[in-house]
Amino acid sequence: MPVAAQPEFPTNVPTHPLLVVDYELIKKGDEKEINVLWEAATSLGFWYLKDHGCDKLVAAMFDMGAETMELPLEEKMKYEQGDDGSSFGYKFAGANAVDASGELDKIEFINIAKDDALQWPKEARRSYPSTVNARMESAITPFVNESIAINDTIMGVFNAKLGLPEGTLQELHSREEFSGSEARTIKAPKNLPQDRMAIGAHTDFGSLSFLHNRLGGLQVLPPGVQEWQYIKPIPGHAICNVGDALALFSGGILRSNIHRVIPPPGSQANFERWSQVFFTRPGNSAILRPLSEESALIAEAVSKLPEERKATLNPGVTSYDWFTRRIKNQRTKNREGPQTWMASRGTEQGRA
Numbered sequence: 001m002p003v004a005a006q007p008e009f010p011t012n013v014p015t016h017p018l019l020v021v022d023y024e025l026i027k028k029g030d031e032k033e034i035n036v037l038w039e040a041a042t043s044l045g046f047w048y049l050k051d052h053g054c055d056k057l058v059a060a061m062f063d064m065g066a067e068t069m070e071l072p073l074e075e076k077m078k079y080e081q082g083d084d085g086s087s088f089g090y091k092f093a094g095a096n097a098v099d100a101s102g103e104l105d106k107i108e109f110i111n112i113a114k115d116d117a118l119q120w121p122k123e124a125r126r127s128y129p130s131t132v133n134a135r136m137e138s139a140i141t142p143f144v145n146e147s148i149a150i151n152d153t154i155m156g157v158f159n160a161k162l163g164l165p166e167g168t169l170q171e172l173h174s175r176e177e178f179s180g181s182e183a184r185t186i187k188a189p190k191n192l193p194q195d196r197m198a199i200g201a202h203t204d205f206g207s208l209s210f211l212h213n214r215l216g217g218l219q220v221l222p223p224g225v226q227e228w229q230y231i232k233p234i235p236g237h238a239i240c241n242v243g244d245a246l247a248l249f250s251g252g253i254l255r256s257n258i259h260r261v262i263p264p265p266g267s268q269a270n271f272e273r274w275s276q277v278f279f280t281r282p283g284n285s286a287i288l289r290p291l292s293e294e295s296a297l298i299a300e301a302v303s304k305l306p307e308e309r310k311a312t313l314n315p316g317v318t319s320y321d322w323f324t325r326r327i328k329n330q331r332t333k334n335r336e337g338p339q340t341w342m343a344s345r346g347t348e349q350g351r352a
């Protein structure tokens with residue numbers, strides 16, 4: 001994507017600092033760095049990841065995204081997600097609600113299934129626009145492979161810290177089993193009204209999100225805080241966060257924090273906002289429940305939870321059913337009232 005010079009992130013907006021984790025050190029098993037990652041994942045559930053080595057691939061993904069979004073709407077709509085709760089494919093701006101009142105979202109995105117990227121040129125889950133197919137081999141499959149490797153390494157750290165038998169989390173997120181794991185390229189138009197949400201407040205549906213953005217707009221509501229705070233994009237630093245599935249598996253030890261996207265702050269608002277994400281989600285058949293039988297640490301954490309929280313963290317449904325429910329009930333087409341929005345919620349606990 002030809003990146004025009006973009007204004008700096010302003011200094012006069014409420015910003016939440018994140019811990020910085022060096023991926024090279026994590027890969028080497030550096031204990032100090034592992035402890036920084038653990039601290040971040042169990043407190044806010046968000047951290048910066050540097051030295052991840054994916055910058056070129058991310059740039060190629062943005063090129064793919066720009067080419068895709070330039071296609072006529074009619075062409076993109078041939079590959080739309082649909083209203084049945086499947087995530088893969090194109091989503092038009094306004095397909096989802098951003099809150100209980102049914103206000104429409106402002107972004108379009110293209111989601112590419114991990115299963116399609118890994119099995120290309122075979123069509124594993126669905127078909128995509130020509131601009132996606134053209135970049136599958138050069139950009140998408142390599143980006144998906146690198147993202148899987150990074151999230152798998154992080155998952156290994158969590159597995160050990162949670163006292164789980166070796167490979168437990170990795171097995172729940174295997175490369176081979178079909179899952180909701182996907183690459184997503186997001187475009188938010190420039191000059192959106194400042195009081196509008198681009199993406200409503202949510203917790204991520206899956207286990208780990210590996211996010212790359214350039215402009216501000218992403219905000220978190222940290223525990224115990226009432227004011228939304230920006231996460232400042234830092235060049236070369238990915239923003240990583242824990243999603244609901246890992247919060248559930250870990251009995252709440254790992255935190256899935258709510259976040260949202262609003263128009264970029266200050267003069268950044270005059271620019272299109274692009275983000276690139278890889279979402280690692282459990283295999284479709286994985287049952288979402290705390291792994292108490294596999295880890296004394298998780299069992300102990302669960303035993304200390306209030307009953308209501310215990311129930312939230314143990315939906316006992318498959319990963320497939322969890323995603324389908326959340327995606328389906330976000331869609332404005334399926335909306336019957338505020339209850340539809342409530343039915344799309346995860347572990348937000350009434351904060352959104």
Ligand SMILES: O=C(O)CCC(=O)C(=O)O
Nearest residue numbers: 186204213218261275277
């Ligand atoms: O665009 C961003 O910065 C965040 C996107 C996000 O939260 C999501 O797609 O789940």
Ligand SMILES: [Fe+2]
Nearest residue numbers: 202203204259
């Ligand atoms: Fe998110």
